Amino acid sequence: MVEHKSALKTLWTDVCSVYVYTPTINANNKRTEFIENAIYTDIPCKLSFKHAYATDQTTHVAALHQTVTLFLDSAIAIPAGSKVVVEHNNSTFIYKASGEPNVFKYHQEISLQLWKGWA
Numbered sequence: 001m002v003e004h005k006s007a008l009k010t011l012w013t014d015v016c017s018v019y020v021y022t023p024t025i026n027a028n029n030k031r032t033e034f035i036e037n038a039i040y041t042d043i044p045c046k047l048s049f050k051h052a053y054a055t056d057q058t059t060h061v062a063a064l065h066q067t068v069t070l071f072l073d074s075a076i077a078i079p080a081g082s083k084v085v086v087e088h089n090n091s092t093f094i095y096k097a098s099g100e101p102n103v104f105k106y107h108q109e110i111s112l113q114l115w116k117g118w119a
């Protein structure tokens with residue numbers, strides 16, 4: 001069992017950090033303000049891209065759609081809607097965890113969307 005998980009981890013050549021938007025009370029004015037907090041940093045992971053071309057009924061031009069999936073340890077709990085910053089091939093990508101993860105015995109898969117800001 002440990003061998004399978006170790007084998008998977010050798011494929012995880014990227015690292016990610018996960019941030020959530022949490023309410024805090026401002027000490028000066030006693031108002032609730034939201035700040036970005038890191039709940040995980042430098043987690044080993046693997047970023048995967050899948051491209052698909054599709055045409056709709058109104059145009060004859062193919063549009064490229066990209067599906068982004070993050071693979072990581074099943075013990076890491078990433079809330080839906082959290083900000084995920086991934087270091088992949090010496091580049092930084094910023095995404096949003098788009099929903100609940102697909103959790104398997106040795107890993108989990110999380111669908112990601114491009115980050116557009118906190119809702």
